[in-house]
Structures are given as structure tokens and as C-alpha cells.
């Protein structure tokens with residue numbers, strides 16, 4: 001691990017963990033709100049436009065790098081702090097500490113590790129598809145990308161069948177601008193005939209497909225539970241690290257933490273549950 005990180009004082013490390021963690025808490029609220037578009041009754045127009053914006057805007061791309069950097073630093077610093085705290089106390093206390101902070105910190109390293117495992121599965125479902133590391137899910141492409149500018153250009157029969165079938169299955173968006181719900185294999189065939197067409201992951205249909213399978217819904221509910229356990233501790237401990245845990249406000253901070261955790265977890269859980277039961 002980076003030597004510069006290890007050499008920081010433990011107060012600085014704690015502050016940075018809290019700062020990066022707060023940034024991640026803001027991201028989580030934003031991500032949860034954005035996901036609710038999946039439930040809009042518009043055939044996926046709103047969510048797909050949002051994903052298109054997020055996938056193509058230059059500023060968002062910078063924000064994505066910042067987010068992943070923040071995420072890695074939050075993990076690295078937390079692990080260093082935890083190892084150093086253990087190293088500073090080679091002889092275990094005879095009686096395990098029962099203070100809220102000590103129990104919370106121990107829980108945070110366990111829930112944080114579980115969260116990391118859940119996130120890897122989550123990335124496999126969505127984010128790695130966007131990075132082209134995983135060849136799965138659904139794809140979409142603008143219909144205008146199918147314009148043939150060169151009359152000598154050959155469009156294979158296979159590609160024609162895919163497009164005709166997609167039109168028949170009403171995979172064209174309401175405004176006629178997008179062809180959606182293409183499998184990875186269909187995308188490969190079309191890409192050969194239209195090399196300039198900009199294919200993007202169709203996260204709306206990918207999410208709907210995933211959340212129509214009961215065991216995937218169950219896994220995601222476990223994921224949100226782990227998220228809840230982790231942020232329930234993280235919220236309060238960030239206030240403590242910033243020195244904002246005055247006894248007058250500690251009850252208020254606790255209530256805010258509980259409200260935030262429930263809002264975020266229920267908001268996330270609504271998507272797979274509503275897709276599974278009502279769509």
C-alpha cells in the first residue's frame with residue numbers, strides 16, 4: 001500500500017476516511033434517486049436518457065473517476081487504520097470493549113468487506129458491461145446511426161432480420177430515436193454492418209431482466225441490508241471524526257443517521273421489489 005498513506009497521522013487518516021465516506025453517502029443518495037426512474041411508466045425513456053447523459057457527458061466521466069478514486073482511498077485508509085489500531089494493541093483487552101464506537105468500528109470493517117464483495121457482483125451486472133469487461137446485458141443504439149451513407153455498403157441478412165424482429169417486438173422507443181433491448185450477440189452482428197453506430201448499455205432493460213429473477217432480487221436485498229449496516233455506523237462516525245458530536249446534538253445525529261439509512265435502503269429496495277411484483 002502507498003507509503004504516503006501509511007505515514008499520515010491517525011487523526012488525518014480518520015478525517016480523510018470520514019470525508020471520503022461523506023462523499024460516498026451523497027453519491028448513494030443520488031444513485032438511489034436516479035434508480036427510481038426505472039419505475040417510471042414510460043417504457044424506459046427517462047432512465048435511458050439519464051444513462052445516456054451519464055455515459056457521454058465529459059464532466060460526468062471526470063466525476064466517475066473521482067468517485068472510484070474516493071472509493072479506493074476510503075477502503076485503503078480504513079484498512080490501514082484498522083491494521084494500525086490492532087498493531088498498537090498487540091495484547092488483546094481481557095474484556096472486549098463494549099463501547100458503541102468500538103463495536104461500531106469492528107462492525108464497519110466486517111460490513112465494509114461484505115459490501116465490497118456485493119459491489120463486485122453489482123459491477124458485474126452493470127458497470128463492467130459499460131466498461132466492456134463483461135459481455136452481457138442489453139444494449140441500445142440511436143436509430144439515426146443506421147443510416148447508410150455509402151450505397152455500396154452491404155447489410156447482412158442476419159442484421160436485417162435482427163432489425164425487422166426488433167421493430168416487430170416494439171423494441172423501438174416511443175419517440176422512435178432508440179432501438180433497445182438488443183442482446184450482446186445482436187449488437188455484435190449490427191456493429192459489423194454499422195461500425196460507426198454508438199452502442200450503449202441498455203441498463204433499463206438489463207435491470208428489468210435481472211429483477212424478474214427471484215434469487216437475484218433476494219441477493220440485491222441482502223446487498224441493501226449490508227449497505228444499511230455499513231452506513232448506519234458510517235453516518236454517526238463521520239460526525240464524530242469531524243468533531244461535531246456535541247452531546248446536545250448526539251440524539252439528533254443518531255436520528256438523522258437512522259432516517260438516512262432507511263430512506264436510502266428502502267429507496268434501493270423498491271426497484272427490484274416493484275419490478276419483480278408489478279412489472
Ligand code: HEM
Pocket residue numbers: 028031035051054055064067122126127130203207223224227268269271272
Ligand atoms: C436497485 C439497485 C441498484 C441498481 C438498479 C443500480 C444500477 C447501477 C447501474 C445501471 C450502474 C452503471 C451506471 C453507469 O455507469 O452509467 C451502477 C453503477 C454503480 N453502482 Fe449501482 N445500482 C444499485 C444499487 C447500488 C448500491 C446499493 C450501491 C452502493 C453501495 C451501488 C454502487 C454503484 C457504484 C459505485 C457504481 C459505479 C459508479 C457509477 O457508474 O456511477 N449501486 N449501478
